[in-house]
Amino acid sequence: MDQRKRNPKRINKRKKTNWAGRRKNNKQRDNQEHVEYEAKPIIMHNDKFDKYYRRILDPLLNSGDATDPQQVEANKQADFEQFVATLREKLPITFRVNPLCVGFETVTSLLGSSSFISDWSEKHKDDPEMQGKEGRIESLSSEELAALRLKVFDFYPERLLFELPVSREVLRKDAVLSAVHKFVQKSNDSGLLTRQEVVSMIPPLLLDVKPGHKVYDA
Numbered sequence: 493m494d495q496r497k498r499n500p501k502r503i504n505k506r507k508k509t510n511w512a513g514r515r516k517n518n519k520q521r522d523n524q525e526h527v528e529y530e531a532k533p534i535i536m537h538n539d540k541f542d543k544y545y546r547r548i549l550d551p552l553l554n555s556g557d558a559t560d561p562q563q564v565e566a567n568k569q570a571d572f573e574q575f576v577a578t579l580r581e582k583l584p585i586t587f588r589v590n591p592l593c594v595g596f597e598t599v600t601s602l603l604g605s606s607s608f609i610s611d612w613s614e615k616h617k618d619d620p621e622m623q624g625k626e627g628r629i630e631s632l633s634s635e636e637l638a639a640l641r642l643k644v645f646d647f648y649p650e651r652l653l654f655e656l657p658v659s660r661e662v663l664r665k666d667a668v669l670s671a672v673h674k675f676v677q678k679s680n681d682s683g684l685l686t687r688q689e690v691v692s693m694i695p696p697l698l699l700d701v702k703p704g705h706k707v708y709d710a
Contacts, residue, residue, distance in 0.1 A: 536580045546572050582659040587676065587687045589652040596652075599684060603654050609640045609672055616671035632668050645690070653693060 546569075553568035553575075589596050589603070602608060632640070645653040656663065656672075663673050679685040701707060 542572075542576065545576075549575070582661070583689060584658060585656040585660060585663060585676070585687070586690050586693075587654060587656075587680070587685045588648065588693060589654070590684055590686060591650060591652060593684050596684070599679075600650075600652060603642050604644055604651070606641050607638075608642060609656075609669075610638050612675065613637060613668050613671050616674075617668075619671060632662075632666055637668055648693065648697075653690070655690070 549572060550568065554571040555564040556567040558564045558567050589600050593599075605611070640657065643655040643657060644651050645655070647653075656676075658666075658669070663669055663676070676685065676687070680687050699707065
């Protein structure tokens with residue numbers, strides 16, 4: 493008889509660990525020497541994507557004042573390439589404040605300050621948690637940091653929609669923005685902020701959903 497059939501309790505028997513044990517194991521793993529891998533650039537290009545949308549968008553592309561068929565095609569192709577280049581631009585970070593949270597007006601006022609980013613970064617620059625973060629670099633100068641501010645969208649109710657005009661990569665990697673990154677993360681985890689693209693925040697405003705309505709999100 494198969495040994496495993498006679499001893500079913502031995503099958504998939506693993507040593508269980510609690511949260512403290514898992515944290516210890518993760519810390520030991522993080523302390524191990526990291527292997528240096530060569531960073532390769534991400535190629536954001538797909539021939540099939542370009543061919544498909546080039547054909548679909550052909551009637552909408554700008555041909556200019558050209559009448560020669562070859563020039564018309566060249567103008568349309570240039571217009572399409574500009575469209576694709578726009579799609580490949582890295583989006584800024586956008587989020588909205590949750591008005592259901594107590595004291596959200598204070599947070600809205602704080603984020604709306606023209607010096608919030610520079611003041612918050614300066615206030616928390618000596619935070620031990622912000623020191624020595626692996627992979628962080630200082631890519632923003634003091635002048636750039638001082639000029640960096642959150643954009644408020646007036647069309648959104650109660651002016652709760654903000655945009656941080658940097659990409660996700662910059663926010664995660666820049667050492668100066670460590671405190672701001674931590675603030676956004678903790679606020680998002682607590683439900684105070686909701687990170688979402690602006691284009692995804694517009695449809696709920698236009699739908700005018702009422703109690704009892706059912707919305708199908710495809």
